Structures are given as C-alpha cells and as structure tokens.
Amino acid sequence: MSRFTSMSFLLLSGVGLLAACGEDKPAETGQPAAVQCPPGQIYDGRLCQTVGAPGATTAAPAGTVPPAGTAAPGATLPTAIPGLATTASGPTAQALDPTAAQAATQLITPLGAQHAPGAKPVGSAIAGNFQQGQTLEAQVQMNPGKCYTVVGVGLPPVTNLDISLVPALPIPGLPAATMAADNSVGSTAIVGDKPNCFKWAFPMSGMMKVVMTVSQGSGVAAAQVFEK
Numbered sequence: 351m352s353r354f355t356s357m358s359f360l361l362l363s364g365v366g367l368l369a370a371c372g373e374d375k376p377a378e379t380g381q382p383a384a385v386q387c388p389p390g391q392i393y394d395g396r397l398c399q400t401v402g403a404p405g406a407t408t409a410a411p412a413g414t415v416p417p418a419g420t421a422a423p424g425a426t427l428p429t430a431i432p433g434l435a436t437t438a439s440g441p442t443a444q445a446l447d448p449t450a451a452q453a454a455t456q457l458i459t460p461l462g463a464q465h466a467p468g469a470k471p472v473g474s475a476i477a478g479n480f481q482q483g484q485t486l487e488a489q490v491q492m493n494p495g496k497c498y499t500v501v502g503v504g505l506p507p508v509t510n511l512d513i514s515l516v517p518a519l520p521i522p523g524l525p526a527a528t529m530a531a532d533n534s535v536g537s538t539a540i541v542g543d544k545p546n547c548f549k550w551a552f553p554m555s556g557m558m559k560v561v562m563t564v565s566q567g568s569g570v571a572a573a574q575v576f577e578k
Contacts, residue, residue: 443484451477454572457503466499469576477572480564497547502539502573510566513539518557
C-alpha cells in the first residue's frame with residue numbers, strides 16, 4: 351500500500367469516528383430534561399412528591415362542581431336578598447290567654463272598627479307579657495281574594511309596639527322576609543290600615559305568621575287579625 355493510500359484511509363476513518371460520536375450526543379432543544387419520579391410520586395416542577403402527602407397540591411377533576419349549599423373557593427353564599435326587608439325574631443315573650451289580657455283586647459274592638467271597617471275577627475286575639483325587645487308569634491290562615499288587617503295594642507308602660515307579617519315557611523338559609531308591617535311609633539300598631547289592607551293574592555289558602563315585638567317599654571300587649 352502506498353503512502354498516499356494509507357493517509358487517505360486514516361483520514362476517512364477519522365471522519366467516520368467523528369460522525370459516530372455526533373450521533374450518540376443528544377440534540378440540544380433548550381428545554382430541561384424530563385424528570386422521572388418513582389412510582390406513586392409526581393414532579394411538581396421542583397422535586398418529586400408523594401401523592402396525598404402534606405404540602406402536595408391536588409387539583410379537582412375537571413367538570414366537577416361544589417355540592418349544593420356550599421360555595422366555590424373564594425365565593426360566599428348570600429345571606430339576604432338586597433332590598434328585601436327581613437324580620438329577625440328576638441327572645442320570646444310570655445304568652446297569655448286573651449282573657450288575661452282583657453284590658454288590651456277590649457281596646458282592639460273600637461280600633462278594628464276604625465281601621466278595618468266591615469272586617470270580621472279571625473280566631474282569637476294574640477296576647478303576651480313583654481319585656482323590651484321580646485317577640486311573640488302566631489300563625490293565621492289566609493284565603494284567596496280576602497283582605498287582612500292586624501290591629502295591636504300595648505298597655506302602659508309599653509311605648510312602642512311593632513307588628514309584621516312573614517311567611518310561615520321561610521326560605522331555608524335566609525331570614526324571614528317581611529310581607530307587611532306597621533310604620534307607626536307608639537303603643538298601637540296597625541298592619542293593612544284602610545284602604546290598603548293586606549290582600550292574599552295566591553289561588554289557594556296559606557299560612558302567615560304574625561310577629562309582635564315590643565321595641566320600647568314593657569308590659570301586656572295584644573293583637574287581632576281581621577278579614578274582609
């Protein structure tokens with residue numbers, strides 16, 4: 351073999367070795383190499399963590415929604431409907447038989463004729479012995495097409511009696527909505543004063559709740575529902 355041939359053979363062999371070495375080197379893409387974690391662990395971008403371990407983050411499956419009655423993360427459930435008056439009951443007053451509150455119930459008759467002319471009493475009067483801030487509740491059935499007035503009287507030293515009508519079955523999780531209430535300050539309270547009595551607009555009978563509250567003073571108070 352000539353010297354020229356030997357040198358050519360060595361040169362070609364070197365080029366082949368360089369090409370082979372270049373094939374074994376991984377291509378550089380500029381991205382970090384994938385991290386392989388042991389079974390049961392995930393890579394969080396910094397290190398491998400066991401699934402469910404303290405500090406490990408777990409994402410909710412796609413398409414899931416919070417159970418009914420719960421708020422999504424960062425959200426809050428409503429506590430009341432904006433613009434809707436609500437009634438919050440205070441401590442309960444001592445209920446009295448109407449005959450034990452006769453001095454108050456006797457005053458209701460002339461007031462009923464004045465503020466609900468032509469209306470008839472529904473059931474018996476609601477009466478109680480109140481401390482300031484106490485309430486007393488009673489249910490009354492209301493009928494389609496009928497109009498209702500509630501007349502209440504407090505004996506001295508009661509100086510302010512409040513009466514309101516609320517649904518007997520309030521919406522769960524929300525305060526009882528006030529459907530009607532007196533707007534006066536004093537020992538008497540009238541809900542549905544003439545000519546604007548409270549009309550039951552539903553096509554079937556339903557139950558409403560009369561809520562009496564002595565907000566100022568203390569003593570005996572009574573109320574009567576009238577229907578027309």
